[in-house]
Amino acid sequence: MELRLTSDEVVKIKEGEDIYTALKRAGIYLTASCGGKGACGKCRVRIIDGKTEIKSYGKLTHIERESNIVLACQTLPNGDLLIEIPKESRLVVGDKIAVARTKDLAGYLKSYGVGINPTVKRLPLNLPPATITDNISDLDRLRRALDEQGIKGMRFSHEFVAELADALRRADWNMELVYVEGQGIPAEAIFLTPLEGCNRRYGIAVDIGTTTVVVYLVNLVNGEVVDIGSTYNSQMRHGDDVITRIVHATEGGGLNELQEAVVKDINTIVDSLMERHDIKSCEVDAATVSGNTTMSHIFWGLDPGSIREEPYIPTLNFFPMWRGGTARLSINPQSPVYTVPCVASYVGGDIVAGVLATKMHRNPEVALFMDIGTNGEIAIGNNEWLMTAACSMGPCFEGSGIRCGMRATAGAIESVKIDTETCEPEISVIGGGLPMGICGSGMIDAISEMFLNGIIDRKGKFVKGKTGRIREGEEGAEFVFYKDERRRKDIVLTEADVENIIRAKAALYAGIKTLLAEVGFTMDAVEKVYIAGGFGNYINVEKAILLGMLPDIPKERFVFMGNTSITGAYLCLLSEELRKEAEDITSKMTYIELSVYRSFMDEYMSALFLPHTDMSQFPTAAGMIK
């Protein structure tokens, strides 16, 4: 039997096999923190055509059942099926699109001139067995061997000591000591492992975005990225942005729920990656996480309440190296977890990781860094100074809050061209299959093209009657980019979507202008603009300038970096020098609270037009419009 997907993939399914298992065998992973037991209710798919046998509906609501939503792990086909996998259900594994522009990260790490030096170290030990004449305690025997290697004052946790007698004898006194040591932190033993067994060394780098979670599985010896996985952050059901999450955590008492949601997302990816590569959890003994300040707090189960209330105070910016078990990660519970340090309540470790990934903190030229994620943070500076601010863009460029929005994975419309004569759109889809939604770069293209072709006006309002592709939808006017007869779910941008995107780009542009003014620079003085974010692999710069999102400066100054949060997390996973640099960046960065600047609001109001109220700031765009 065959399982056809609306994305045009075709998967063989065996008699008596459920949909979840068949998809997994074909390398199509669904999010399922319960591992396919019908308990978590996450592996939802929609049956479009064909007959099924449903073992259980689990947590599905009445409305979902009526819409032919089923749990893939609880559904068996009776013949061929056509199904749709909703974007939230898909765990993207092995998709290199999530990767930063620099595909060869191990090579990129080398370009920093630093060695590989993870948070965990391993020391082979061949101890003389205990005898009646050499009958010191097990721990003293270990300490004596460490002394001989010049390692002194190591700390031993109760968990470590509780396993010690057994571990030494099982390994016949011949094993590796796994321990942590780092800047200012006294060495601490983690566990002992026999030379045979769990002796390969992997780590995970995690980007905890407000909207998406990305995990790299990394070989700690050679720095190779073994595999990649990503998924939506399940916290999304409690709100799109950090503020609603904080409200849910504090007023709703949902802190534990939010922590569990994101940790399960990470664990689901990690478990899939370990299974794909036949790696044991004891072999994954280091982790680095990078996220905004709220995400970092929630990941560690820390109340983010004060972040939201004036004077906007996080509990901490520099996180001690706590353990995987404390975070409830499914890797080795004793493994150290390094959190990329945060700058302030609204500029987090993701931005520090981003600056680290651009190397702007090492160069004398003045550079601007912008991370267009759920929030939108910017940084400016060079090897002598750094300033930063947050712009409150909202999550639209990550596909959230936009009717047909999705993140930049297979099936996303990533670029759009509209024919000037016919007003018919020409789309390009990531992965080359059928379109399932539109991602950030597609939105930028789409709005610029609609504006250039007179489909929307300078305020983003639809020019009714301009083309038959404008229609009245449930939520007002919308433009149809792709008609999908089969799924009865066309891909459109609504007037509300356009408004949303204009507000987001206005916030970003106003933030850049305010920050530049604060440091006394003009746009021209910026020698490099590093653009990061999950909105797609690249942006068409001209169109982004036409939108008024990017400043109108020479095209060659723009550098696309992809997801710099994960790149920075990767760098910090492997290098002690770069962890130190991340901490230096954090200490050096001056945070500007934009909301206290009156000029920010003025700049924002002026930027709520396409491209801007003051056209003199956009000479190139003005030329294109003519």
Next chain:
Amino acid sequence: MELRLTSDEVVKIKEGEDIYTALKRAGIYLTASCGGKGACGKCRVRIIDGKTEIKSYGKLTHIERESNIVLACQTLPNGDLLIEIPKESRLVVGDKIAVARTKDLAGYLKSYGVGINPTVKRLPLNLPPATITDNISDLDRLRRALDEQGIKGMRFSHEFVAELADALRRADWNMELVYVEGQGIPAEAIFLTPLEGCNRRYGIAVDIGTTTVVVYLVNLVNGEVVDIGSTYNSQMRHGDDVITRIVHATEGGGLNELQEAVVKDINTIVDSLMERHDIKSCEVDAATVSGNTTMSHIFWGLDPGSIREEPYIPTLNFFPMWRGGTARLSINPQSPVYTVPCVASYVGGDIVAGVLATKMHRNPEVALFMDIGTNGEIAIGNNEWLMTAACSMGPCFEGSGIRCGMRATAGAIESVKIDTETCEPEISVIGGGLPMGICGSGMIDAISEMFLNGIIDRKGKFVKGKTGRIREGEEGAEFVFYKDERRRKDIVLTEADVENIIRAKAALYAGIKTLLAEVGFTMDAVEKVYIAGGFGNYINVEKAILLGMLPDIPKERFVFMGNTSITGAYLCLLSEELRKEAEDITSKMTYIELSVYRSFMDEYMSALFLPHTDMSQFPTAAGMIK
């Protein structure tokens, strides 16, 4: 209504009140780890006379029920009652008999010339509240204040940080930081406490004996011992000595059970003491435990298996300062727990504590220390050298394995005189009430007197027909010291008891001789003999010499120290210098494994007589016998 006890105490009991509650109100505490809910089955009492209403029998066996044993917390009187409290059921609280000879411990601490410096420290902090212009993170604010006090590099646990935001705001930025700092250990934050609330400072010193558990509640500011509690170690149901406990822990899989047993014993005492003095658990933020190596391992849940098997290796001797929560103590879970370091598998922290308590490690004169507990350990040396050995005496001097044996608490026969004419015994009972059993010092007296009066011979065999007090009991010949008509439970010493005690004294004496021979000293060279142990407040030295238990040297060289394990634990609780001294003692002490000395076995065989095969070693005793 009245509750009369066989120990002659009388307690008023109210209508509808259970026995447990009535006794507690009168200051008579029963062990009950469940707090009197019928769940733990420990508060057993025997109803001798009177009618009762029994709510539940809980875990009592059929045999126990038939013997009129009830659970005190589940039993209400219907009129006056006469009850017996078995020794295992009684939690001894406030009884100064458990105290070391030096009643004024705070004064004794001063005699060391050290200051009061517990493992936990408190630092008052008055932080400037967060504002929009001083908006560093909570942890950075704390770090800044510590920096100003010159405290750098403090570690912050996840538990501490998780409470931080709330703790700072609840205390309105004005509080005390409780932290740990000590030799070689980097400072670590424990918790924050508002200036009002749990700001008194107490600690507990714990002696974990194989047979008994003693707890001192100590004021950490002035060193005063606030109160004292003790009970039998509930591990006893799994065997009398450390070897059977180890077998139960390893072969029986009972490690967790043994740990729980002793921790519950400690907690039951601590909870009673806190209740008596209206102290909150958050105010008890330091603990010190002293015990033999096996007890220390089991207390921390560490597998003691290797201690028993050649080459007799403990997991560790120097214990890191783990937390109260890790040990499951009912004090503040973050409080540091200091374990007095151990020397070897059979010489533990109790002996190190003992040497510390005698000050022999500070003086030039050669001294002998013996701790007559369940095992029997000895140490010899001075301020330059120290040697130690363990003698395998068994627990008889603590009252275990002896038919009517009990520890030295109220009701114990502590001395015996036998009339030369009539062979009638004259007894003296601790607390002055009716006798309930016989403690170590009573046994020494009894056997010496029986020997002097020809009731037993040099081998410890009863001379049948010598007196009507010798009778044939269930387990062979026995001598009746006290006829108890009421309880139908006379107090006797059996021939098996005498044999047991002779074996114990022989092991001790043989150990002393072997250790002296090893260091090339004669008995005469020993200038001081410090005697510690839970067998009573003093020993009649002449009678102990007559028994062949103590060497026949001038009486004035003997010093009775009482329970030195608890004294040492008390000293380590309060003084950093003395913790350091305890560690120096441990490092300096050379352990001798007696079982590998052929001469030890010879010495032991020679000592299995009263007082000894070689009477020339006991000239004074020889004189008395004549």
